[in-house]
Amino acid sequence: MAASEERLKAQEEQVDVARGLENRPVSAWPPGAELAPFQYTPDHVFGPGADIDPSQITFPGCTCVEMPCLPGTCSCLHHGETYDDNLCLRDTGLEAEYAKPVFECNVLCQCGNHCRNRVVQRGLQFHLQVFQTDNKGWGLRTLELIPKGRFVCEYAGEVLGFSEAQRRIRLQTAYDSNYIIAIREHIYNGKVLETFVDPTYIGNIGRFLNHSCEPNLLMIPVRIDSMVPKLALFAAKDIAPGEELSYDYSGRFLNLMDNVQMDKESPDNRKRRKPCLCGARSCTALLPYDSSLYSPLEKPDITDPGGTGL
Numbered sequence: 001m002a003a004s005e006e007r008l009k010a011q012e013e014q015v016d017v018a019r020g021l022e023n024r025p026v027s028a029w030p031p032g033a034e035l036a037p038f039q040y041t042p043d044h045v046f047g048p049g050a051d052i053d054p055s056q057i058t059f060p061g062c063t064c065v066e067m068p069c070l071p072g073t074c075s076c077l078h079h080g081e082t083y084d085d086n087l088c089l090r091d092t093g094l095e096a097e098y099a100k101p102v103f104e105c106n107v108l109c110q111c112g113n114h115c116r117n118r119v120v121q122r123g124l125q126f127h128l129q130v131f132q133t134d135n136k137g138w139g140l141r142t143l144e145l146i147p148k149g150r151f152v153c154e155y156a157g158e159v160l161g162f163s164e165a166q167r168r169i170r171l172q173t174a175y176d177s178n179y180i181i182a183i184r185e186h187i188y189n190g191k192v193l194e195t196f197v198d199p200t201y202i203g204n205i206g207r208f209l210n211h212s213c214e215p216n217l218l219m220i221p222v223r224i225d226s227m228v229p230k231l232a233l234f235a236a237k238d239i240a241p242g243e244e245l246s247y248d249y250s251g252r253f254l255n256l257m258d259n260v261q262m263d264k265e266s267p268d269n270r271k272r273r274k275p276c277l278c279g280a281r282s283c284t285a286l287l288p289y290d291s292s293l294y295s296p297l298e299k300p301d302i303t304d305p306g307g308t309g310l
Contacts, residue, residue, distance in 0.1 A: 017130050017205060018042070023123045026205050027143075029131040035138065039202045041156060042123065044228060047198065049161020054228035061108030069105060069117045076105045076117055087119050088149030089220070089234045102232075106225045119151050120222045120232045126152065128245070130208050136277050137177070139244050140208040146239040152217060153245075155181060155206035155231040157199025165196035169293045179207050182290050183221060183231060183251065195221070195229060206233065211287055212246035214280035219247050246278065250288035 016025035019040045028035065044054035052058070062075045071077045079100045084090055091100075105117045127143040146152060157179070160168070165180055172178060183195040199207035209217070218236045221229030233247055273286040 018124075022205075023125065024127055026124075027127075027129045029129055033132060035130065038200070038207070040204065041202050042154070042204050044156050044159050044197065044230070045202055047158030047160045047164065047202075049164035050159040050228075051161065052159075052226065052228050054159050054226050057107060057225045058227050059103070059106055059108070059223070059225060061106055061110060064105075064109070064111045064115075069109075069111050069115050074105075074111075074117070076103045076109065079103070081117075083116055083119050084149070085116070086147070086149075087116065087151070088147065089151070089218075090149070102220055102222045104222060104224045108225075120154065120230055121224050122151075124153060125150070128153065128205060130205065131244075133210070133244070136210050138208050139210050139246075140205055141242060141244045142239055144241050146235045148235050148238050150235050152233045152235055152239075153206055154204060155197060155199065155209070155219065155233065157197045157203035157207065158201070159228055160196040160198055162194065162196060165198065166293050168198060168200075179203065180293070181231070181249070182293065183229065185221060185229075195231075197231060206231070209233070210244065210246050210278070211249040211276065212278040212280055213248065213276065213283045214278070215247045216243065217245055217247040219251065248288070 014025075014027040014031055017028055017035065017040070018024075018026045021040055021042050046053040046055065060075070062069060064070075064074050067073060069077060071080050079102070082090060082102050082104075104119065104121060105111050105115050109115070111117075126146050129141055129143055131139055131141055133139040140153075142152075160180075165182065169178065169180060179200045180196060180198045183197070185193040185195075187193055216236055216239050217233040220232050220234060222232040223229050233245075239245070273289045276283055276285055276287045
């Protein structure tokens with residue numbers, strides 16, 4: 001047995017962070033390390049204030065039986081194909097600055113489980129490991145090569161309403177890690193669709209991902225059974241074994257600033273922001289910060305005619 005295979009086998013025999021709820025076990029390093037307690041879930045769960053239960057099936061299925069799911073005939077591919085023959089995301093890198101809506105075939109679809117438009121729902125396909133970083137606390141890395149465009153993992157947790165997300169943010173101290181993410185999808189006529197996810201107490205391995213100003217993952221909202229999107233993370237480049245996985249907490253990619261509305265840096269905002277330790281050449285020195293979650297309790301007007309994506 002090769003040394004790499006022996007190492008992989010030994011790591012699989014360690015405690016599974018995912019508690020058997022993923023396709024593959026997720027090890028922790030160093031051995032015997034104790035993670036802060038949290039309830040593991042591979043999928044979103046219905047949280048306080050949420051408008052829609054993410055477990056409810058709200059989309060009709062396609063009727064592709066004799067023919068494969070293709071644009072023009074499959075109702076799930078109204079916006080075009082998302083994945084290629086190798087199950088890789090078609091648009092990554094600079095061309096992914098403006099992501100189109102992604103709908104996978106769902107449980108009501110008549111196509112089979114081998115349909116090419118079923119990727120995120122298949123779960124983990126690579127061996128990942130939670131590990132102790134030098135200066136950022138816990139992180140997540142891959143133990144094997146991940147080709148560019150492949151699905152890596154979700155960012156799953158409690159789906160919250162805006163008021164609850166804001167309440168939880170306000171309870172945090174300067175020493176607490178913030179896991180709450182706000183996804184804003186700009187749809188039409190300046191309307192914005194918001195999703196708030198918090199994996200602090202109930203979540204998956206996505207909660208261990210660190211921020212980077214030059215990330216190797218790209219987050220895309222993917223809808224399958226529900227209007228509540230799965231926050232899917234794809235490889236933005238080939239990722240080598242042992243490399244830490246990261247994404248941009250702001251929702252931007254590679255610090256693309258065009259048409260992105262940045263927070264006006266008031267003194268209060270700057271005080272709340274934490275230093276970024278990603279070490280990238282383009283590092284902005286501070287972690288991304290969403291001032292809307294600290295705004296007065298009335299929900300702010302976030303309509304935006306520019307359509308900036310996340």
